[in-house]
Structures are given as structure tokens and as C-alpha cells.
Amino acid sequence: MNHPLPPLRLLTAFAAVARAGSLQAAAAELNVTQPAISQAVRQLEDHIGLPLLDRGRRPARPTEAGEALATAIHEGLGRIAGTIDAQRLARTRHDATVTVACSVGVATYWLMPRLSALYREQPDLLVNVMTVPSGAPALAEGIDLAIRYGHGRWKDGHVQHLFDEEVMPVCAPKLRARYDAVVSLQSAPLLHVRSAEPSWLTWSDYLLATGLSAVRHEARVFTNYVQATQAAVEGHGVMLGWRSITGALTASGALVTAGLPGLAPRDAFFLVARSKRGGHAIERFTRFLLSNPAGKP
Amino acid sequence: MNHPLPPLRLLTAFAAVARAGSLQAAAAELNVTQPAISQAVRQLEDHIGLPLLDRGRRPARPTEAGEALATAIHEGLGRIAGTIDAQRLARTRHDATVTVACSVGVATYWLMPRLSALYREQPDLLVNVMTVPSGAPALAEGIDLAIRYGHGRWKDGHVQHLFDEEVMPVCAPKLRARYDAVVSLQSAPLLHVRSAEPSWLTWSDYLLATGLSAVRHEARVFTNYVQATQAAVEGHGVMLGWRSITGALTASGALVTAGLPGLAPRDAFFLVARSKRGGHAIERFTRFLLSNPAGKP
DNA sequence: AGCAAAGATAAGCACATGGTTATGTTATGA
DNA sequence: TCATAACATAACCATGTGCTTATCTTTGCT
Known part of the structure; x- marks a missing residue:
């Protein structure tokens, strides 16, 4: 020019x-x-x-x-x-899009059912779900929110309590019917989930905490909670069911409690945002999750 | 938008x-x-x-x-x-370009030699020469200037006198040498130019005006003044030479006067522009032509 | 020639603009 | 942590802008 x-x-x-x-x-x-x-x-x-x-x-x-x-x-x-x-x-x-990171189990059994309800309520919102192996995903580049399981004392963002967890043995209805209401850990196969998370409750933790005993036979080990859940639904054994994950299945009857005591861990699920005030879509999604943390989706 | x-x-x-x-x-x-x-x-x-x-x-x-x-x-x-x-x-x-309309004869013998000088003086000017059969070309679309021969009382533009015309018999030097200074119109062949222009001087006009006489034999008729001039240069006969056209040839010796009286017609050459003030290039070109209308280019 | 539509020009006025200086805030690197 | 460079903000002011109304000029058609 x-x-x-x-x-x-x-x-x-x-x-x-x-x-x-x-x-x-x-x-x-x-x-x-x-x-x-x-x-x-x-x-x-x-x-x-x-x-x-x-x-x-x-x-x-x-x-x-x-x-x-x-x-x-x-x-x-x-x-x-x-x-x-x-x-x-x-x-x-971009403003109508939220990217949330969580574990596969939370995504599959807790978040997806709730997304169906969210999209019925607010169809203009768009939620990207990024699944990670960890139960405490990081707030990486491009992640707006993280759903974490743990102590809640993280410093890298704004932390809000979602819901407490409860752990109890669950199994398929037909397996429990073979035991007259209380499944015997002495004879029923146990389904194990192997996790790198230190806060993860194992069968050993459960037995120690409840004073119950079990015989280690026919143990099945899974590295993925979804697969373990699927095996339980098919009647292969008893698994430790986390309400966040198996809650919907026990509500629908696909799984039932094994008639054994439950545990309430100190750790809980939290929603972590980058800052207290995010974009419009992030605030709407956060509000939805916090108003409907547990129970039926 | x-x-x-x-x-x-x-x-x-x-x-x-x-x-x-x-x-x-x-x-x-x-x-x-x-x-x-x-x-x-x-x-x-x-x-x-x-x-x-x-x-x-x-x-x-x-x-x-x-x-x-x-x-x-x-x-x-x-x-x-x-x-x-x-x-x-x-x-x-566009401002540096001028389109000028004139007859073929004027273009060939009068304007082109002057353009050589103009381009040496002002090399940024560009002159488009549009030749027409007529000696009084119209100011058509795209024509900036017209060089016309006639009475000069035109109404379609700004008219400026360029130069008067003079008409006299001319021939090749070798033809005149055969006659001892004055060529005899009784025996020398006459070269005629046929033109639709009413202001055009014919051999009849010339003889009538001068009182001379001639014998009509070996007459050669041309519809183009350039061809007639060429025939004269080659010694085929005597032609009526217009100074505007043959001036340069007589100056160079390719043609010589036939030793006979000349005529000064009332008509002259004029430069006609669309309006009194044109573009910059038009004014420069006009100034050049008006400062150097006749004589050697 | 007369008339109407289209465009040009001049002058006036409200207000907006486009900076500036002074100063405060924040990111970056040592 | 500290110093510096880079950017943000506020307030001020000269001047420019972007219209408007009124009127004149020119083109095109009947």
C-alpha cells in the first residue's frame, strides 16, 4: 500500500x-x-x-x-x-463445548447416563468426554473439567465435591439365588480389578476392614473395571462394586448386592475446574452435575 | 455483512x-x-x-x-x-496516449516523419495513428484529434489551423532532365488521383486555373495518393504534388518540381480536438504539432 | 422549450475521533 | 525476589467528521 x-x-x-x-x-x-x-x-x-x-x-x-x-x-x-x-x-x-476428563468406569457408568439427561435438557451444549486410565485425571491442555476420585486437596484448580463413594460386594441375581440372600465368600469366585491408583480398594482391603475371610480360588483378575463389571453381570463371580459405577446396574437389577456389609471410603469424587469461573458452557455443565451427583441419571 | x-x-x-x-x-x-x-x-x-x-x-x-x-x-x-x-x-x-485520425497520405508523408522527432523529444508520449480514406476524418469514439483538410468551419470540436497547402506539378528528376527545366504537359504522362473529397484538386482544376493545356494520353489513374506518389518517384509521369505530402520527397530530391506554376487553395489543414482543453498528453501533442506544422520534420 | 428527476455545492452544527501524557498492572528473566 | 519491559487504563483536548438543509446545475424526456 x-x-x-x-x-x-x-x-x-x-x-x-x-x-x-x-x-x-x-x-x-x-x-x-x-x-x-x-x-x-x-x-x-x-x-x-x-x-x-x-x-x-x-x-x-x-x-x-x-x-x-x-x-x-x-x-x-x-x-x-x-x-x-x-x-x-x-x-x-467453542463456547458451547465442554471437555471433561474422567476414568473409563466413571465415563461409562456414571457420566454417560447423565449426558443423555443433559442433552434432553440443554441440547445446545456439547460435552467432549476424554477417558483416561487414572481415577484422578490432570487438567491438561484442552481439558475444561476433571472428575477425580481422591482426597480432594488438589491445588491445580477449583475443587468441588461431587458425591461420596460406597463400596460393597455385588454379583448377578442368579448367583445370589444360589446362596439364600447372603453370598459366601468362602465358595463364590471373587472378581479382582488391578489398578495403579493408591486409593483403590481391593478385596484384601475389604476383608481386612470387615473382618470377613475368603478362600482364594477361581480368582479372575481384570485391568479394566468395565470388563470386571461385565463378568459380574454374566454371573462369573462377586466383585467389589463402587456405587458410582455399579449404582445404575444395581438399580436396574442387572447386579444385586451380595448381602454383605459395605464400606464408605474417606475419598470421594470431586469436580475440578481450572478456575472458579469458566466459560458459559462450563458453568452450565457444572451446575447440572452438582445438582444431580448420585442416584438415578 | x-x-x-x-x-x-x-x-x-x-x-x-x-x-x-x-x-x-x-x-x-x-x-x-x-x-x-x-x-x-x-x-x-x-x-x-x-x-x-x-x-x-x-x-x-x-x-x-x-x-x-x-x-x-x-x-x-x-x-x-x-x-x-x-x-x-x-x-x-491512458493519459500519455493520443489517438489521431488522418488520411493515409498525411499519415505517411507528413505525420510519421514528425512522430520520429516527437518521440526523440518526448519518449513517454504514445501516439496512435488511425488512417481513414477521407481527408476530413470524424471525431469518432476513441479519437482524440483529427487532422483535416478543408474549410475549417467545423462545429464538432475545437479547430486550429495547422498549415496552408500548396499544389504544384512534381516528377522524378530523370523525367524533368528530359525536358530542359520545364516539363511539357503536352507530352509527359499525367498521374491522376481519384478522390471522393470535393476539395480535392484534379489535373482539370489545375489546368483551368493556370490556363495551361495538356494532351490526354498515357493517363494513369490511382485511388491512393501513396501509390501515385510512388509511380511519380519511379518516373512514370507528372503528378500534382501537395506540399503536405510530397514536401519531404522534394526536399530529399526523390521528386522535383516540374518547373510549372503552383496553386494555393483556399482550403488548409486543421487540427480538430473534441474540446478546447483535453488531457495532458493531448495538449502536449497539440503543442508539438502547432509549433512545427510544415517544413522539414 | 418546459419540466422533473438526478446530482452538485455551500454552509452550519453536534459530536466523535484520535491521539497525547501520566500512571498503574503484569509477565518475564536473572 | 527484584528489576525491567510490555501492556492497560484514565483523562484531556484539538480537530475532524458526518451528516443536515437550502439551493443551484444538469440531464433526459415530452
Whole structure:
């Protein structure tokens, strides 16, 4: 650009003349009087040093240079306006999206059922669920919220209590029917889940805490809670059921309590946000989860 | 465009920040203080409702939306500025071009030799020569000037006298050498030029006006003065030479006067322009022709 | 020639703009 | 932690802008 560009008002006024076909029509279109347009076009011509209108004709029509400039204005300003609109749209899209990280088990048995209800209530929200092996996912780049199981004393964000956990033995109804209400840990197979989480309750922890005893035979070990749950549902054995995960299954009858005592761990589930006040969608999603933490989805 | 575009100043200020890499550098580039740029970018963000700079980094860098907008500004405003520059250049080119209409004879023998001199003097001028059969070409579309032969009382433009005409018999030197200084019209072949122009002098006109007599034999008739002139140069006969056309040839010796009286017609050559004041190139070309109408080129 | 539509020009006025200076705030690197 | 560079904010002021109304000029048609 060798010379300063003329003011935008002059450019758009001239483009309106070219498009509308006369100065009067352009003035009407822009809601000003005819002299305003006449002077604007004159100022533009003086600014760039080229005749843009052939005023010997009535209505006045653009010169060849005027035609070329009107086209360039339309395309050039359209490019800018189009980009602004596109970025506004992208931001609107982005504002309605929440990315939440949690474990596979929480995602499968706790969060997904609740998402169904959320989408019925607020269909414009969009929740990306990022599952991680850990029960305490980090607030990594691109993660808006994390659902964590643990002590709750994290410093990397705003922590809100979601719900306490309860652990108790569960199994398939047909397996319990073979024991007359209380399943015997002496004879029934136990389903183990191996986890790297230090807060994870194992069968050993449970037996120690309750004083019960069991015989280690036919033990099945899973590295994934979903698979262990599936084996329990199919009647392969008794597993330690966490209410957050198996709650829905016991509510539907796919699993039943084994008639044995439960444990309430000190650890609980928390919702961790990057800061106390996030985007609009994040606040709406947080509000939904906190108003409906446990129980039926 | 759904919303009014932001002022150009805000757009160019932001584009300068994106390009220069910091607000300080952009301010220096635009010769203003840093707060002016800071406020301009803020106003732009408020105007379009999008964050354009990530101010958490130092120096501040454009957001994704900011990058897209900076690119669009560069391309969109570049499109407009490029068109303005191109049209300015085209006009400059157009301003340096003159289209002049004249007869083939005038073009060949009078104008072209003068154009050589003009281009040596003013090499930036460009003269388009449009030849027509008529000695009084019209000021048609795209014609800036017309060189006409006639009475000069035309109403369709600004008429300026170029030079008077003189008509006298001319022939090749070797033909005149056969007659001892005065060529006899009784025996020498006459070269006729047929023209639709009423002001055109024929051999009949000449004989009547001078009282001389001739014998009509070996008459050669041409519809083109250039061909007749060529025949004369080759010694085929005597022709009525118009100074405007044959002047250069007699000066160079290719043709000589036949030793007979000349005639000065009332008609003359005029330069006709569309209006008294034309473009810059037209005025320069007109000035050149009027300062050097006759004689050697 | 007369008339109406279209455009040009001049002058006036409310208000907006586009900086500036002074100062406060924040990120970054040692 | 401290110093510095980079950016933000507030207030002020000169001037420019963007219209408007009134009136004149020019084109095009009957």
C-alpha cells in the first residue's frame, strides 16, 4: 500500500452507488440524504485521484475504474467481514463445548447416563468426554473439567465435591439365588480389578476392614473395571462394586448386592475446574452435575 | 455483512501488531504512542466481540481468531489498494496516449516523419495513428484529434489551423532532365488521383486555373495518393504534388518540381480536438504539432 | 422549450475521533 | 525476589467528521 487507504465510509458509500444504480438509491439504502453520498463519492475521487462516476449520464454510472474498484471493495471487505463472522461462529461453537476428563468406569457408568439427561435438557451444549486410565485425571491442555476420585486437596484448580463413594460386594441375581440372600465368600469366585491408583480398594482391603475371610480360588483378575463389571453381570463371580459405577446396574437389577456389609471410603469424587469461573458452557455443565451427583441419571 | 465493519484505523492498527510482533513495534511503525495502539486493538475487540490478542504472553501474540483476521485484513485491504494502484497506472498510461485520425497520405508523408522527432523529444508520449480514406476524418469514439483538410468551419470540436497547402506539378528528376527545366504537359504522362473529397484538386482544376493545356494520353489513374506518389518517384509521369505530402520527397530530391506554376487553395489543414482543453498528453501533442506544422520534420 | 428527476455545492452544527501524557498492572528473566 | 519491559487504563483536548438543509446545475424526456 503506497498511499493511505480512504476511509471505510467513503468506500462503502461508493460501493452502494455502484450496486444500487444511482446516488439517490444508495442514499436511501444507507439511510442518509443524497448530498451525503454525493460528497462522499467526491471525497473518494479526490482521495485516490481517479474519476469513479460518469456524471454526464443520468443516473450516474461508474467509470471503468469505478467498476473495478467497486468489485474490489465488495471482495476485499467481504473477505474481512466473512472472516469476522466465521470466527464469531467458531467461538460460539467453542463456547458451547465442554471437555471433561474422567476414568473409563466413571465415563461409562456414571457420566454417560447423565449426558443423555443433559442433552434432553440443554441440547445446545456439547460435552467432549476424554477417558483416561487414572481415577484422578490432570487438567491438561484442552481439558475444561476433571472428575477425580481422591482426597480432594488438589491445588491445580477449583475443587468441588461431587458425591461420596460406597463400596460393597455385588454379583448377578442368579448367583445370589444360589446362596439364600447372603453370598459366601468362602465358595463364590471373587472378581479382582488391578489398578495403579493408591486409593483403590481391593478385596484384601475389604476383608481386612470387615473382618470377613475368603478362600482364594477361581480368582479372575481384570485391568479394566468395565470388563470386571461385565463378568459380574454374566454371573462369573462377586466383585467389589463402587456405587458410582455399579449404582445404575444395581438399580436396574442387572447386579444385586451380595448381602454383605459395605464400606464408605474417606475419598470421594470431586469436580475440578481450572478456575472458579469458566466459560458459559462450563458453568452450565457444572451446575447440572452438582445438582444431580448420585442416584438415578 | 451482517454487522458494520470496524473503522479502517482499527483494522490497520491490529494488522500492524500482528505483523510487527508487538504493540510497541506497531506503535513505532505507525508513528504513534503505545497507548494509541493498545486502545485501538481493545476497541476492535469490543467492536467485533472476539479476543484478538493473547496478552498473557509477552510480547502479546494474536489468538487464532486474530491470526485469521490479520490475514483477511492483509488480503482484503491489499485487494482494494492493489486495484486503486492498478487503475491509477492505467489512467497514467491512458493519459500519455493520443489517438489521431488522418488520411493515409498525411499519415505517411507528413505525420510519421514528425512522430520520429516527437518521440526523440518526448519518449513517454504514445501516439496512435488511425488512417481513414477521407481527408476530413470524424471525431469518432476513441479519437482524440483529427487532422483535416478543408474549410475549417467545423462545429464538432475545437479547430486550429495547422498549415496552408500548396499544389504544384512534381516528377522524378530523370523525367524533368528530359525536358530542359520545364516539363511539357503536352507530352509527359499525367498521374491522376481519384478522390471522393470535393476539395480535392484534379489535373482539370489545375489546368483551368493556370490556363495551361495538356494532351490526354498515357493517363494513369490511382485511388491512393501513396501509390501515385510512388509511380511519380519511379518516373512514370507528372503528378500534382501537395506540399503536405510530397514536401519531404522534394526536399530529399526523390521528386522535383516540374518547373510549372503552383496553386494555393483556399482550403488548409486543421487540427480538430473534441474540446478546447483535453488531457495532458493531448495538449502536449497539440503543442508539438502547432509549433512545427510544415517544413522539414 | 418546459419540466422533473438526478446530482452538485455551500454552509452550519453536534459530536466523535484520535491521539497525547501520566500512571498503574503484569509477565518475564536473572 | 527484584528489576525491567510490555501492556492497560484514565483523562484531556484539538480537530475532524458526518451528516443536515437550502439551493443551484444538469440531464433526459415530452
